[in-house]
Amino acid sequence: MTPKSIIIALLVMCASLFAETPASVFADSLDQGTVKTDSSVAVTDSSAKAAAVADSLADVAANSVAEVMSDAVTDDEAEDETDSDAPPEVDFESSTTPLVKGKTGIVAIDTLPVNEWDIPTKRNSLKYAMLFSLLPGGGQYYTEHYVRGGFLTGIEGLLIYDIFFNRSYQRDRLLERVRPFQDSVLYFTTKVLESRKNGSSRDSVLYYHDKRLEFLERVRAQSDKKMEQEDVRKAELAWLIGIHLYGMFDTFGIWYNNNRRSTEYRDMKTAVLWALLPGGGQIFNRDFGKAGLVYMGLLGAAVSVSTSQNMVNYYLDRKHLVEKENPRSEEYDRITERVTYYRKNRNTYIWGGVLIYLYSIADAAVDALLSDFDSPLHLALVPNFDGGAQAVMSLDF
Secondary structure: OHHHHHHHHHHHHHHHHHHHHHHHHHHHHHHHOOOOOOOOOHHHHHHHHHHHHHHHOOOOOHHHHHHHHHHHHHHHHHOOOOOOOOOOOOOHHHOOOOOOOOHHHHHHHOOOOOOOOOOOOOOOHHHHHHHHOOOOOOOHOOOHHHHHHHHHHHHHHHHHHHHHHHHHHHHHHHHHHHHHHHHHHHHHHHHHHHHHHHOOOHHHHHHHHHHHHHHHHHHHHHHHHHHHOOOOHHOOOOOOOHHHHHHHHHHHHHHHHHOEEEEEOOOOHHHHHHHHOOOOHHHHOOOHHHHHHHHHHHHHHHHHHHHHHHHHHHHHHHHHHHHHHOOOHHHHHHHHHHHHHHHHHHHHHHHHHHHHHHHHHHHHHHHOOOOOOOOOEEEEEEEOOOOOOEEEEEOOO
């Protein structure tokens, strides 16, 4: 029964009630004797017509009402069947009341798909995932995260090439280039000693001595380049290890979120306390990929600080040596400049490590605060059985 037919039935019932009114008025007037004889026939005719119309309208109204009632009974029976199919243990009032953190209790909302960085995959073997993670980007390839795996393979491949092939080649070239200078230094050193032993002229001794210093400066310049390249190689090796460590942590995080993902609320204070240990807050929040990033940054910064400090010590020794020989030479100024450069590098990496540590604490706090943010309960419109609806927005501190 449509709403239109129900409205028509109600209108017909109203019309039938109005149609019965003249007959009743006429009956009352006969009892009181107030109706005149000459008008009695007209009244009788009109009342008869009205009664006939009323009877027909009443029949239509009765049929409409019966039809409406039959539809209502059918709807009630359907609702009863639907209610009988529902599990008897479901508490509808508690299921629509936003009391459980991370869940609304409404299946249609709680099962909505979430846009995840760690998309679920069918490969759920932890053993194989970690074995493949020993290769650059292998864990990501196994878990079907090919973009991340490609980035890791590319970055680690470039670092491996630069550390073990390019740097080794550059070092060998430096050694080959410095050998003639070393031989020249040895030659002129011998000449100086022989000149002094044989009592040669002072000019010849000074000449040999100046030539010795010239080639010695070239040897020291090549030695400086070798030390700087070694500094870069050690730093790159540390960053390579850090990136590979991140790849392994990220692989474990993909497996964990693929099998045990949860939007349950995590206490922010507990997360901050865990974060005092580097990477602990990220592990508490089950963000293992972020923990790998923190360890990569801290490891790279720590090794870079160490290598920069080694270069500062190396150039300070060179500075003291040149200061004794000729403090006004260009070599002295160049060494002073290199000491300042590596001190700035060292301080930059120190501040970088401190910022990474502080970021890990802040990140752990924010992730714990928004740990159940995937739940629509934080900003949702849920029904209210008292009438209407209620808008819910909540943040946990």
